[in-house]
Amino acid sequence: MTDSKSSEPEDYQHVPRDISGMPRDQPAGSYNAPHQHFRGQLLYAISGLMRVKTEHGLWLVPPNKALWIPPGIVHDQLMVTSVQMRTLYVSPEKSKEMGSACRLLEVSALLRELIVAFVSEPVEYDTDGKGMHLAALILLQMEGAATVPLVIPWPSDRRLLVVCSAILAHPESPRTIEYWADEVGASSRTLIRLFVKETKLSFRQWVQQVHLAEALHRLERGEALGSVAHALGYASSSAFTALFKKIMGESPRAYRSRK
Known part of the structure; x- marks a missing residue:
């Protein structure tokens, strides 16, 4: 049944059901330009890694996580690797129960199997x-799913945009906030204040989120844990593992074994 279903999101926005499920496979590097949907979207892939960006944040979505995107939120999608997407579109009425902000959610083994069967x-x-x-079981599982605090908040201040874009392009860079202050013509105190004001994170916390996102990418490519930790500037694999486990709730090795 999956092979015969449309892979065009618009075909799922106005069906007379609480949830509609779309299968879509996309190759690595493919890009879905900024768009929005009438329905809420649970963006999930049974394999592969996606990067999603809105005006407020950026997320990497691995196979054991899903991104909740409320109705009307403009977002883009980049397939970091080849992706087997299994997206759910939720009616505006049911979407209210999931909240009005994008959230990265844990996908339990049960929710995964429900999504695959439903699509x-x-x-x-x-x-x-x-x-x-x-559909009823999926809604219950979605409402009870834990939120994963892995998001890269995106600023609007032009100076921070320069800094954040440069760090995102080269997450392995060890450059300090003092360096970036000189680059954009601001004091380090000003940048420190702006990071907290615009992202709700300190500079160090923001960079850690970028490191975790980059780590997911590298682990997905099959890089060794020691290589990932070293590339991101950590003194040891254990230091990086501690950070990864604190935010992701499991070690990098456990994450990779469940992919």
């Missing part, structure tokens, strides 16, 4: 059949 159902599934039961 194989017809778009307008039987309201008394399997599809309706799967």
